[in-house]
Amino acid sequence: MFTALILDEESSAKLRARFAKEMAGGKAFCHHVTLAMGERLELVTGEPVSVRATHFGKVAGRVCAVKVDGITRKDEKAPHVTLATFWSAKPKESNAIEEWKELGAPIELTGTVQICN
Numbered sequence: 001m002f003t004a005l006i007l008d009e010e011s012s013a014k015l016r017a018r019f020a021k022e023m024a025g026g027k028a029f030c031h032h033v034t035l036a037m038g039e040r041l042e043l044v045t046g047e048p049v050s051v052r053a054t055h056f057g058k059v060a061g062r063v064c065a066v067k068v069d070g071i072t073r074k075d076e077k078a079p080h081v082t083l084a085t086f087w088s089a090k091p092k093e094s095n096a097i098e099e100w101k102e103l104g105a106p107i108e109l110t111g112t113v114q115i116c117n
Contacts, residue, residue: 002116003041004032011109019083022064026084029091033081036074043113053107055100065094
């Protein structure tokens with residue numbers, strides 16, 4: 001179980017369009033921002049939440065993601081949306097991204113907080 005901000009379809013499509021080149025050849029995700037693993041957070045679920053993608057990061061040849069502002073994770077890691085994984089990489093490898101490059105203009109994203117199994 002985990003608590004996450006699940007992006008709406010329009011937000012996922014924005015990310016897929018904007019980062020198509022960076023995601024080429026990988027397995028696309030563009031799905032959610034993990035907020036807490038193994039627990040339910042005291043957040044209102046089902047209501048729309050807006051965040052902004054502000055930075056792009058990657059672990060070369062493994063995973064790429066965008067960092068978001070406007071919501072926090074319980075574990076204090078950078079809140080992010082995994083865009084794509086490559087080879088046998090897992091989406092959680094986005095947590096290892098150390099260098100984030102600022103985007104020219106932030107990307108507005110919307111989703112709902114949900115408890116996922």
